[in-house]
Ligand code: NAD
């Protein structure tokens with residue numbers, strides 16, 4: 001393996017739901033200047049990422065990525081750029097091009113320049129044949145284009161480790177719930193939108209049925225899972241390196257609405273399923289994360305109640 005050009009961190013898709021929080025967390029740990037945020041679009045006014053380095057970069061531009069890695073002396077890439085499930089089913093060609101093309105570009109750059117890589121996977125890798133509590137090892141038969149691109153990403157990460165020694169690691173994130181940035185076109189977006197609607201309108205029309213149960217995770221747990229995985233010594237990382245199962249909290253859309261109703265006077269929720277119901281129905285209800293617990297000590301801290309409190313506090317303080 002080549003020696004990396006430096007030890008700074010490059011984040012792709014940094015303006016998205018996870019990137020907004022991850023860049024802040026990485027800058028708090030490593031220093032503002034050590035983290036280069038990149039995205040294919042300019043920084044919107046309401047984000048404060050301009051406090052640190054930002055570069056426009058498409059993850060499909062291999063030469064551009066290589067140049068940024070050398071100029072900015074990068075040693076690790078956190079690769080977040082992607083097209084999520086709901087947008088991906090509407091625009092399957094775009095989803096395939098960005099998600100598969102992006103991971104190819106990142107892993108090739110890592111191979112040439114000796115970089116470490118974090119590349120997230122998703123619960124969308126599972127399909128209807130998966131047990132309702134998804135095991136780490138099970139056939140992966142996703143029905144969505146997005147899910148298939150995530151399986152490809154996992155397989156490629158493992159192959160680059162085996163063939164070239166690229167230390168690429170990933171997590172199968174559950175649906176993530178956060179307050180700084182809106183969710184970015186996924187099926188689990190209802191679990192974020194519901195909080196904004198509760199505080200702004202007192203009502204939410206939920207696009208999945210009341211009894212839809214999915215694995216979810218509060219953003220602080222997701223960021224901690226990410227940094228814990230990347231901090232773990234390489235000897236502790238096992239065959240699940242392409243996509244570790246991590247569990248946060250599993251609840252139905254009705255249980256989420258009820259938990260908000262307990263805290264927001266007069267809040268009501270209707271359930272009017274649309275095409276996203278089918279994607280949700282193809283995913284497991286819960287996650288078995290025993291391998292992540294064993295390999296690198298993972299344990300979630302936020303259950304449904306704590307997460308709802310935190311979301312309402314944070315969003316309430318913002319408005
Ligand atoms: P998001 O949609 O909020 O953000 C993605 C970012 O990628 C956007 O800022 C977008 O501008 C950028 N982007 C799109 N095309 C690009 C390109 N060609 N080049 C560079 N940037 C581009 O997504 P997110 O929720 O932050 O997800 C980040 C990662 O985590 C993705 O890989 C996603 O599959 C995975 N994930 C997310 C969730 C979740 O619930 N948010 C769950 C499981 C997995």
Ligand code: SER
Nearest residue numbers: 084085122186187188
């Ligand atoms: N939250 C994501 C989505 O719904 C899962 O990867 O697309």
